[in-house]
Amino acid sequence: MAYNTNVYFIFLILVAVVYSITPKxxxxxxxxxxxxxxxxxxxxxxISWTLLAGGIAWLGGIFIDKIVSQEKGLKGDEKKKxxxxxxxxxxxxxxxxxxxxxxxxxxxxxxxEIMKAVGTNSLIISQRLKSLVVPIGISFYTLQAISYLLDxxxxxxxxxxxxxxxxxFLMFFPTLMEGPIARWGDVKDSLFxxxxxxxxxxxxxxxxxxxxxxxxxxxxxxxNVVVNRLYAPNLQLDGVMILLTAVVTTVQLYMEFAGTIDxxxxxxxxxxxxxxxxxxQPFFAKSAAEFWRRWHITLxxxxxxxxxxxxxxxxxxxxxGRFGRKHCGKYLTNVVTSAIALLPVWILNGLWxxxxxxxxxxxxxxxxxxxxxxxxxxxGERIHRGxxxxxxxxxxxIIRMVRTWIIIIFGEMLFRANTFGQFLHMMASLFIxxxxxxxxxxxxxxxxxxxxxxxxxxxxxxxxxxxxxxLEKDPMxxxxxxxxSRVKRWGLYYVMIFSIVIFGAYGVGYTPxxxxxxxx
Amino acid sequence: MxxxxxxxxxxxxxxxxxFLLFYIPGRIMTPKxxxxxxxxxxRNGTIPKVLSEPDNSIDLLVIGDSESYTSIDTRFxxxxxxxxxxxxxxxxxxxxQSYEILENSLKRQRPVVVLYETNSLYRKQPDPKSASAVITxxxxxxxxxxxxxxxxxxxxxxxxxxVYRGFRIxxxxxxxxxxxxxxxDDIPYKNKKIGQLNVEYLRKMKALSESKGARxxxxxxxxxxxxxxxxHKNLTKLAKREKIxxxxxxxxxxxxxxxxxxxxxxxxxxxxxxxxxxxxxFLGEYLVNKFPLIANIKHSSRSRRT
Numbered sequence: 001m002a003y004n005t006n007v008y009f010i011f012l013i014l015v016a017v018v019y020s021i022t023p024k025x026x027x028x029x030x031x032x033x034x035x036x037x038x039x040x041x042x043x044x045x046x047i048s049w050t051l052l053a054g055g056i057a058w059l060g061g062i063f064i065d066k067i068v069s070q071e072k073g074l075k076g077d078e079k080k081k082x083x084x085x086x087x088x089x090x091x092x093x094x095x096x097x098x099x100x101x102x103x104x105x106x107x108x109x110x111x112x113e114i115m116k117a118v119g120t121n122s123l124i125i126s127q128r129l130k131s132l133v134v135p136i137g138i139s140f141y142t143l144q145a146i147s148y149l150l151d152x153x154x155x156x157x158x159x160x161x162x163x164x165x166x167x168x169f170l171m172f173f174p175t176l177m178e179g180p181i182a183r184w185g186d187v188k189d190s191l192f193x194x195x196x197x198x199x200x201x202x203x204x205x206x207x208x209x210x211x212x213x214x215x216x217x218x219x220x221x222x223x224n225v226v227v228n229r230l231y232a233p234n235l236q237l238d239g240v241m242i243l244l245t246a247v248v249t250t251v252q253l254y255m256e257f258a259g260t261i262d263x264x265x266x267x268x269x270x271x272x273x274x275x276x277x278x279x280x281q282p283f284f285a286k287s288a289a290e291f292w293r294r295w296h297i298t299l300x301x302x303x304x305x306x307x308x309x310x311x312x313x314x315x316x317x318x319x320x321g322r323f324g325r326k327h328c329g330k331y332l333t334n335v336v337t338s339a340i341a342l343l344p345v346w347i348l349n350g351l352w353x354x355x356x357x358x359x360x361x362x363x364x365x366x367x368x369x370x371x372x373x374x375x376x377x378x379x380g381e382r383i384h385r386g387x388x389x390x391x392x393x394x395x396x397x398i399i400r401m402v403r404t405w406i407i408i409i410f411g412e413m414l415f416r417a418n419t420f421g422q423f424l425h426m427m428a429s430l431f432i433x434x435x436x437x438x439x440x441x442x443x444x445x446x447x448x449x450x451x452x453x454x455x456x457x458x459x460x461x462x463x464x465x466x467x468x469x470x471l472e473k474d475p476m477x478x479x480x481x482x483x484x485s486r487v488k489r490w491g492l493y494y495v496m497i498f499s500i501v502i503f504g505a506y507g508v509g510y511t512p513x514x515x516x517x518x519x520x
Numbered sequence: 521m522x523x524x525x526x527x528x529x530x531x532x533x534x535x536x537x538x539f540l541l542f543y544i545p546g547r548i549m550t551p552k553x554x555x556x557x558x559x560x561x562x563r564n565g566t567i568p569k570v571l572s573e574p575d576n577s578i579d580l581l582v583i584g585d586s587e588s589y590t591s592i593d594t595r596f597x598x599x600x601x602x603x604x605x606x607x608x609x610x611x612x613x614x615x616x617q618s619y620e621i622l623e624n625s626l627k628r629q630r631p632v633v634v635l636y637e638t639n640s641l642y643r644k645q646p647d648p649k650s651a652s653a654v655i656t657x658x659x660x661x662x663x664x665x666x667x668x669x670x671x672x673x674x675x676x677x678x679x680x681x682x683v684y685r686g687f688r689i690x691x692x693x694x695x696x697x698x699x700x701x702x703x704x705d706d707i708p709y710k711n712k713k714i715g716q717l718n719v720e721y722l723r724k725m726k727a728l729s730e731s732k733g734a735r736x737x738x739x740x741x742x743x744x745x746x747x748x749x750x751x752h753k754n755l756t757k758l759a760k761r762e763k764i765x766x767x768x769x770x771x772x773x774x775x776x777x778x779x780x781x782x783x784x785x786x787x788x789x790x791x792x793x794x795x796x797x798x799x800x801x802f803l804g805e806y807l808v809n810k811f812p813l814i815a816n817i818k819h820s821s822r823s824r825r826t
Contacts (some may be wrong), residue, residue, distance in 0.1 A: 006655045397822045452676030490534060494541060500543065502669050508564040509612070509670065 001041045003263045004216055011038065012267055015173075019271060020197050027194035030269065031172065038173035041135035048295055048461040049135045050103065053380050054167035057145040058094025061166065078294045090153040094146055104134045104479060109355030110406070133373045136178040139352055143302050144170055148184045150306055157184050166190050174267040178260050180278040180298040183305075184413065187275065195272025205269035207481065210496050212262025217504035218460040218476055220255035225448035225510065231418055242430045249416045251461055260298040274416065276301075281468040286400035288369045299352070303345045304418035338374045342367050357420045369407055429483070455473050456503045528707065546664035546791045559671040564617075566610045568668070569686070575607065578629040580605040580815045581734070583611040583622055583684070584637025584741075590790040591637065591741035591769075593800040594685040601804055603817050607686030609637065614645050615721035622725055626649050634729040636722075638740045638755055638766075641748075645717040689793050696780040696788030702746040702770050712750050714758060726764055727816045735813055738766040738783075742773050742799055744780065744788035767806055769799055778800045800817075 001007045013249035015034035023032045041046050067086040151157040160166050230245045261278045268275045278297050326331030335392045350363020389396045417423035470477040540625045551568035576598030582592045597603040608621050660667040729736040747770045759766030776798045783795030807814045
């Protein structure tokens with residue numbers, strides 16, 4: 001019942017019908033029941049882990065809230081005592097949630113790596129580890145549950161007394177597989193409100209879903225064939241092909257993830273629920289740091305709020321700041337502070353994606369890049385002044401954008417590689433010129449595509465790029481569709497739907513791309 | 521109130537137009553028209569092509585995946601035996617797709633023999649009773665446009681061969697240099713199991729063929745890339761259990777004088793026209809000698825010609 005299947009859309013319609021006939025105050029229960037059915041269709045009996053996480057978050061939230069509220073009016077030692085108790089009340093559920101996540105998702109990796117390191121190979125242990133099944137969406141709902149608990153601990157939110165609401169927050173079916181990672185404060189108003197489904201919500205949601213299907217079915221599912229072939233083991237590629245691989249991988253990944261998020265946000269919109277955006281024209285970023293404020297925004301925001309800020313504002317870092325500014329200068333203090341705060345963010349970011357070395361190294365890759373951006377910033381500014389390039393000028397903007405593209409495409413190649421060894425091999429082959437790759441590139445059939453496929457994939461990507469460009473200039477660009485005359489508006493809808501039906505990569509000869517982030 | 525009524529009306533009109541946009545092209549584009557407009561060159565164009573053949577014009581129907589339409593030379597069968605054969609294989613076909621092709625073909629054709637190439641028995645067969653498959657089939661029935669949506673690609677498909685009654689006349693040569701591949705001690709492929717669903721479809725194909733008076737025969741085309749001795753043993757066992765005549769041509773590549781340096785178009789995956797001719801001669805003799813029904817076609821066709 002993944003978001004790109006016909007079963008999902010039938011399910012969505014059924015839930016919408018039942019939701020509409022449910023009394024307003026119980027509509028959230030309908031959504032929860034739908035979400036339980038959805039989760040059960042993937043996780044089966046392992047849904048119990050998800051329910052357990054919901055229970056921990058709900059109870060933990062109530063306890064934390066109770067203790068935190070005792071702080072009011074207290075001073076001195078009494079206040080410190082309560083604060084200590086609140087910290088313990090926060091740490092117990094957070095550690096429990098992390099223990100479940102690590103136990104289910106990372107034990108296999110950790111034990112296998114230890115076994116490799118000590119040179120043993122126990123078949124029984126390997127078999128037992130393989131039998132560990134991870135419930136769907138565990139990486140997403142665990143982060144949401146932790147953010148919920150921490151927000152209560154930091155007094156940003158009040159604990160929810162109703163366990164069903166907490167469970168729905170963690171399991172809401174459109175977000176369960178690929179996010180976006182919502183915070184309690186982002187969704188609590190619309191998720192439990194029982195907003196009516198109207199023609200307007202259906203229309204708004206459906207448009208967003210159609211946009212998502214366009215990205216997925218016309219571009220991502222089509223390029224999926226090529227990407228799978230390009231990463232086949234033992235395939236020897238040289239320079240041109242490696243560059244093509246890097247670009248195609250990036251485009252495919254973007255269309256897959258952004259397309260799915262469009263479907264997710266559109267599905268929620270039908271129920272009058274507003275979810276946070278996860279993408280904001282990422283390829284218009286002028287630095288890696290900006291890229292991460294535009295790509296998988298909710299994950300970046302989560303790490304910023306719950307790892308980066310707590311680390312960079314911790315007592316130890318404050319002490320270092322004072323010491324550093326006095327003895328080492330502002331620049332070095334800033335660099336060291338950034339390094340210490342960024343390192344856990346990016347190690348955890350890599351690990352969050354899964355127990356695989358390419359993901360971990362992907363995290364380290366961005367840590368190095370972002371740190372370099374901090375380290376080289378003054379030198380860069382000096383060079384720009386020397387060359388009379390304005391910091392806000394267009395030429396420098398374009399140079400920075402191209403530089404960011406290069407960082408992104410090699411990052412995505414690392415991300416997609418089956419092993420780190422494969423990535424290294426591909427990077428080494430980048431400088432092999434020019435083998436048979438030109439013929440290889442032109443012989444699209446070898447890549448699993450006909451020339452028609454190539455034309456459609458390129459045309460589709462250009463259309464998405466143009467729309468992204470328009471959105472960059474005017475964030476309200478898509479909502480202006482409503483301002484068009486009915487003939488133009490309907491014409492646009494029909495063209496979009498018809499394009500997906502005719503040019504979509506489905507049916508005989510195509511394998512839809514997996515929901516890549518659903519595996520995390 | 522008026523406003524919401526108006527909105528409902530608008531939505532109904534929008535959906536009606538959308539329905540018609542999907543429904544009408546499916547009714548206009550008959551198999552014959554699709555074939556005449558050369559819109560059946562995409563993988564799932566086999567059904568429109570077979571359906572556009574004249575009624576009762578096929579004596580021997582070949583089904584399966586790409587191994588089928590690259591191994592049976594329909595020209596050769598026509599010229600040597602007077603057998604009107606048709607290759608109705610589909611690239612990367614699953615067994616259920618072969619069944620569908622057979623079902624459609626038998627609407628207008630009365631072949632004496634149905635030859636099924638076995639390679640697709642090893643291909644994963646999605647469950648036709650799954651919710652996804654049922655929804656897809658229902659949508660395809662109502663809106664054939666969805667099923668044949670990739671027909672727009674036909675003009676873009678690079679043709680390396682001419683086609684005669686489904687047979688791909690491909691003259692490309694890319695040698696297979698791997699040597700003997702049917703040794704009993706060869707390392708087996710990873711996946712040698714034939715799924716239960718595949719077996720069920722095999723039974724359905726046999727039953728359907730027999731209900732229409734056709735003999736159902738299994739054969740394995742010569743292909744070092746797709747066959748080995750383990751598969752041969754499995755298929756022989758299956759054919760025996762299902763009481764289906766079976767010939768594995770991979771055992772006779774020397775008898776056929778197959779030269780793997782010149783008779784394959786892609787390093788032993790598929791035969792080219794030279795290899796197909798040798799395979800067809802061998803299979804033709806086998807069929808004519810073993811099945812009187814086919815010998816009768818031969819005579820009646822010859823008498824028709826004279």
